[in-house]
Amino acid sequence: MQITVTNVSYTYMPGGPFAVEALRDVTVTFASGETHAIIGATGSGKSTLLQLLNGLEKPSEGSIDAGGHTITADSRQKDLFDLRRHIGMVFQFPEQQLFAETVLEDVMFGPLNYGDDRETAEKKAYRALEKTGLPPSLAERSPFTLSGGQMRRAAIAGVLALEPKLLLLDEPTAGLDPDGQEEIMRLFSEWQQEEADRTLLLITHDMNLTARKADHIVLMESGRVRTEGTPSSLWTREDLIEEGVLPLPETSRILAGLCTESKAPPAVDAFTVEDAADRIASWVRKGEPDA
Amino acid sequence: MAVIEAEGVTFSYNSGETPALHDITMSVEKGEWVAVTGHNGSGKSTLARLFNSLLVPQQGTIRTCGRNTADPAEQVRIRRRAGMVFQHPDNQIVAPTVADDVAFGLENAGVPAPEMKQRVEHAIGRLGLTGLEDQEPHRLSGGQKQRVALAGVLALRPEVILLDEATSMLDPSAREDVRRLMKTLCREEGIALVSVTHDMTEAAETDRMIVLDQGRITAEGSPRSLFQDPARLEEAGLRLPVPLQLSLALQARGIQVPEAVSEEELVNALCR
Numbered sequence: 016m017q018i019t020v021t022n023v024s025y026t027y028m029p030g031g032p033f034a035v036e037a038l039r040d041v042t043v044t045f046a047s048g049e050t051h052a053i054i055g056a057t058g059s060g061k062s063t064l065l066q067l068l069n070g071l072e073k074p075s076e077g078s079i080d081a082g083g084h085t086i087t088a089d090s091r092q093k094d095l096f097d098l099r100r101h102i103g104m105v106f107q108f109p110e111q112q113l114f115a116e117t118v119l120e121d122v123m124f125g126p127l128n129y130g131d132d133r134e135t136a137e138k139k140a141y142r143a144l145e146k147t148g149l150p151p152s153l154a155e156r157s158p159f160t161l162s163g164g165q166m167r168r169a170a171i172a173g174v175l176a177l178e179p180k181l182l183l184l185d186e187p188t189a190g191l192d193p194d195g196q197e198e199i200m201r202l203f204s205e206w207q208q209e210e211a212d213r214t215l216l217l218i219t220h221d222m223n224l225t226a227r228k229a230d231h232i233v234l235m236e237s238g239r240v241r242t243e244g245t246p247s248s249l250w251t252r253e254d255l256i257e258e259g260v261l262p263l264p265e266t267s268r269i270l271a272g273l274c275t276e277s278k279a280p281p282a283v284d285a286f287t288v289e290d291a292a293d294r295i296a297s298w299v300r301k302g303e304p305d306a
Numbered sequence: 307m308a309v310i311e312a313e314g315v316t317f318s319y320n321s322g323e324t325p326a327l328h329d330i331t332m333s334v335e336k337g338e339w340v341a342v343t344g345h346n347g348s349g350k351s352t353l354a355r356l357f358n359s360l361l362v363p364q365q366g367t368i369r370t371c372g373r374n375t376a377d378p379a380e381q382v383r384i385r386r387r388a389g390m391v392f393q394h395p396d397n398q399i400v401a402p403t404v405a406d407d408v409a410f411g412l413e414n415a416g417v418p419a420p421e422m423k424q425r426v427e428h429a430i431g432r433l434g435l436t437g438l439e440d441q442e443p444h445r446l447s448g449g450q451k452q453r454v455a456l457a458g459v460l461a462l463r464p465e466v467i468l469l470d471e472a473t474s475m476l477d478p479s480a481r482e483d484v485r486r487l488m489k490t491l492c493r494e495e496g497i498a499l500v501s502v503t504h505d506m507t508e509a510a511e512t513d514r515m516i517v518l519d520q521g522r523i524t525a526e527g528s529p530r531s532l533f534q535d536p537a538r539l540e541e542a543g544l545r546l547p548v549p550l551q552l553s554l555a556l557q558a559r560g561i562q563v564p565e566a567v568s569e570e571e572l573v574n575a576l577c578r
């Protein structure tokens with residue numbers, strides 16, 4: 016599913032003394048079948064944008080086209096229902112989306128809501144729980160008695176059980192243990208590879224993850240799109256790095272720290288440990304007698 | 307001097323269930339920075355809640371700042387002296403404005419008004435919340451809420467700070483800034499810090515790491531000593547920090563570098 020955002024602005028509590036202009040004239044396209052990362056400082060408007068894409072909030076100005084559905088200030092909730100059934104959204108804090116009496120009921124809710132019978136919904140739910148690494152023994156527990164990371168997994172299970180075409184993920188790996196972060200990202204890639212037009216948008220502060228997984232990065236700043244591009248095109252932009260608006264992945268930070276008195280610095284766009292090691296090794300050998 | 311002492315602590319949320327924590331014995335010294343890590347569901351948050359007497363052990367005892375956490379008469383005092391920042395900031399919002407929320411703990415602790423005002427202002431400035439003082443905490447972004455919770459504990463100036471994944475929603479530079487701030491409090495003011503974290507870069511900076519697995523302590527020691535045994539870490543769902551992974555990858559390529567646990571250490575070694 017392709018998403019086109021055109022001149023979108025959004026204001027919380029418009030007109031009042033506490034009005035907050037969270038998005039200002041945002042125009043951006045999220046191509047179908049790709050992984051998009053939305054990054055940017057605290058309060059830059061990332062979660063607000065995701066809520067608009069999901070039709071949870073409507074733009075104050077401008078329009079959004081998601082797979083042929085148009086969302087504007089005048090859209091009615093009824094029209095958005097059909098769009099929403101194809102969208103899986105994971106909220107920044109899983110507590111924001113869990114609500115049922117048991118974990119199982121929570122995960123079954125989506126499939127039931129969109130027409131599955133109980134048996135099918137339950138099957139889908141158990142499968143999704145297993146995929147996210149939640150033991151079946153937790154299925155009957157109240158979601159609010161889960162640990163933070165278990166809640167995150169339950170929320171993700173609920174979204175995967177919907178078999179969505181578009182995933183909107185707000186900090187999906189926050190609170191997961193390092194193993195879990197990898198497993199969950201693998202799940203998302205598998206989901207994406209099942210069909211050609213599956214689009215994934217994720218908000219994250221994890222630059223290592225962004226650099227390794229994103230096809231396209233959108234950098235937000237104070238409610239606007241500051242810039243966008245591929246990992247390599249962004250992390251070779253010295254202006255952004257110097258200004259401090261674009262944090263570096265850990266491997267790039269190490270590359271950027273190498274002293275440059277006697278030889279030219281290596282490029283910093285190596286994002287896996289192996290790539291960074293290759294680059295540092297050849298940099299170290301440069302200038303050695305038999306290099 | 308130990309500010310937290312846990313001895314033989316076992317805790318279950320519901321009787322008959324497998325305990326969330328089994329036979330935990332550990333302590334935290336004044337001025338020490340301890341990282342608690344481990345799988346999701348291994349008992350980290352439960353341990354933090356036991357330390358500030360939000361929960362009480364069924365077996366064993368915990369003394370926080372010298373007081374028994376099971377003694378109902380001590381609980382309010384313990385929570386004031388061992389300030390906690392929760393994993394989910396909404397659980398902690400109590401007041402209608404950011405400024406009142408940050409001041410809440412101080413008010414209860416009976417801090418005089420002028421001093422309170424000054425401490426609140428300082429904490430708000432330090433956490434980058436200036437301009438948001440009159441906002442409703444519920445109407446903030448995720449990272450802004452976490453900053454409010456952190457400002458509250460900073461203003462309170464407790465003897466022990468318990469951070470339960472308290473910077474998980476902060477952008478990298480804010481996270482780094484909070485880490486530096488907390489380190490300063492620990493090193494210069496002798497505040498004991500317990501950070502529950504999945505971030506190995508943060509864990510690498512602490513004095514001691516405690517690894518929990520299914521409610522038991524399975525490893526404990528300086529980060530450097532724990533990183534000597536990657537297999538054991540992986541069992542607990544953890545990884546080596548990136549600088550160390552990179553050091554090992556460089557060694558495998560015949561480059562002579564020490565096993566650096568921090569970026570700084572690796573960069574310095576490479577630039578020698």
Ligand SMILES: Nc1ncnc2c1ncn2[C@@H]1O[C@H](COP(=O)(O)OP(=O)(O)OP(=O)(O)O)[C@@H](O)[C@H]1O
Binds near residue numbers: 028035475
């Ligand atoms: N419910 C709300 N009511 C009023 N203002 C809000 C509300 N939610 C967010 N805001 C404000 O809108 C702006 C953008 O917030 P948003 O949640 O989109 O940021 P974000 O980029 O997701 O930040 P973070 O990384 O901290 O989660 C911020 O200034 C925030 O204070």
Ligand SMILES: Nc1ncnc2c1ncn2[C@@H]1O[C@H](COP(=O)(O)OP(=O)(O)OP(=O)(O)O)[C@@H](O)[C@H]1O
Binds near residue numbers: 346
């Ligand atoms: N209120 C509760 N009632 C019943 N069981 C609970 C409750 N809170 C937590 N648990 C269970 O206790 C175990 C430990 O939970 P805890 O929250 O301490 O884990 P954690 O190590 O903090 O995990 P995470 O990294 O996911 O936050 C988990 O299996 C969890 O499901």
Ligand SMILES: [Mg+2]
Binds near residue numbers: 061107185447449
């Ligand atoms: Mg957000």
Ligand SMILES: [Mg+2]
Binds near residue numbers: 163164350393470
């Ligand atoms: Mg926890």
